[in-house]
Amino acid sequence: MVSFEAESSTAPLELLARVEFMCVVLHGAILGVLRRKRVRGFSARVVLTGDIVATVRRLRPPAEEDSRMFTTERLGGTVMGKILPSTADGSSFTIILSDAVWLEDNAEATAHGASIIAHELGHCVVESCRRASGYTPSMTDLTMGESVAREIAGDALEEYRVGQIENAVLGAVGTSGKGDDAVPLALHHLYGDDYVHALDEILTGVVYPGWPDRVQTYRDWKISMEDMWEGLARSAWEASVLIAHAAAVALSADEPDPITEGEFADAPAVSLYLGEPWECIRDIADSVSVLCTPAASAKMEERVYTEGVDAVLAMFGELGLRFTLLPGGRHHLAVTAPARLRDDHS
Numbered sequence: 001m002v003s004f005e006a007e008s009s010t011a012p013l014e015l016l017a018r019v020e021f022m023c024v025v026l027h028g029a030i031l032g033v034l035r036r037k038r039v040r041g042f043s044a045r046v047v048l049t050g051d052i053v054a055t056v057r058r059l060r061p062p063a064e065e066d067s068r069m070f071t072t073e074r075l076g077g078t079v080m081g082k083i084l085p086s087t088a089d090g091s092s093f094t095i096i097l098s099d100a101v102w103l104e105d106n107a108e109a110t111a112h113g114a115s116i117i118a119h120e121l122g123h124c125v126v127e128s129c130r131r132a133s134g135y136t137p138s139m140t141d142l143t144m145g146e147s148v149a150r151e152i153a154g155d156a157l158e159e160y161r162v163g164q165i166e167n168a169v170l171g172a173v174g175t176s177g178k179g180d181d182a183v184p185l186a187l188h189h190l191y192g193d194d195y196v197h198a199l200d201e202i203l204t205g206v207v208y209p210g211w212p213d214r215v216q217t218y219r220d221w222k223i224s225m226e227d228m229w230e231g232l233a234r235s236a237w238e239a240s241v242l243i244a245h246a247a248a249v250a251l252s253a254d255e256p257d258p259i260t261e262g263e264f265a266d267a268p269a270v271s272l273y274l275g276e277p278w279e280c281i282r283d284i285a286d287s288v289s290v291l292c293t294p295a296a297s298a299k300m301e302e303r304v305y306t307e308g309v310d311a312v313l314a315m316f317g318e319l320g321l322r323f324t325l326l327p328g329g330r331h332h333l334a335v336t337a338p339a340r341l342r343d344d345h346s
């Protein structure tokens with residue numbers, strides 16, 4: 001079941017009806033697939049909003065997620081949707097959607113809007129699966145590095161899986177092209193080269209030499225350890241999520257993964273830091289079908305929380321960062337010179 005409401009939206013009434021209809025169609029498409037996989041369905045409350053930040057902050061349960069403020073700014077894009085789990089057994093979710101993509105009334109805007117709904121429904125599927133499996137990774141006795149590495153590896157895995165669910169749902173309800181040339185609608189029809197451009201910008205504009213420079217700035221006593229680590233952790237998370245999205249888009253076009261074998265495989269940001277963790281996470285994800293049983297999903301997450309987390313920690317090691325937990329629960333971070341290209345003395 002889908003319930004639908006709008007808040008602080010200046011959108012006309014016929015637009016609301018259009019979005020609501022699309023939510024019902026896509027939710028039905030997902031439930032159809034889940035039923036075939038014998039995974040329980042879920043209901044959703046959709047809130048269409050003119051101000052996604054305000055709506056997320058208002059509706060988010062106080063204990064949910066971390067103390068960081070929710071913002072829509074991300075490396076390589078803006079957040080247009082967000083899910084909030086609303087019941088403890090995972091049977092109902094709140095999906096908050098920005099009305100921004102829906103304000104234009106044409107086929108392209110509709111397809112883009114549908115992809116955002118399909119994406120958020122994909123998160124509901126993964127979360128339903130997680131709850132059905134009963135798997136909860138232990139969160140005690142983690143170093144600062146391990147906590148962040150878990151978020152990075154877990155979210156990169158989830159975004160890659162959700163991208164593929166989104167792609168399957170789009171293909172089930174829409175086509176691209178005309179007449180006999182029409183093919184099932186896929187992520188790459190909507191996003192084209194957008195992610196390639198975003199990756200290019202981030203890998204060369206933010207990650208390298210930005211990351212090692214940031215560590216070095218701390219080693220030169222110009223910023224505090226908190227500033228250095230918090231900025232790096234956030235940037236590593238954003239870059240990893242972007243890589244996962246880009247990989248799902250490339251896969252939808254049967255193109256090679258832009259990081260492991262495609263155009264960025266030799267970029268220093270990839271060969272020095274991001275390549276190995278992503279290859280590890282993607283290999284684990286590709287070894288299981290996207291819509292799998294809850295038990296298989298839990299097993300995949302468990303592997304990512306061990307092997308994937310180790311790979312992310314090794315990446316932080318390349319950046320000169322090593323974390324230990326001292327007796328009494330205090331955190332220690334040892335910082336040495338970050339790895340750079342051999343001929344780069346900056």
Ligand SMILES: [Zn+2]
Pocket residue numbers: 119123159162
């Ligand atoms: Zn997502």
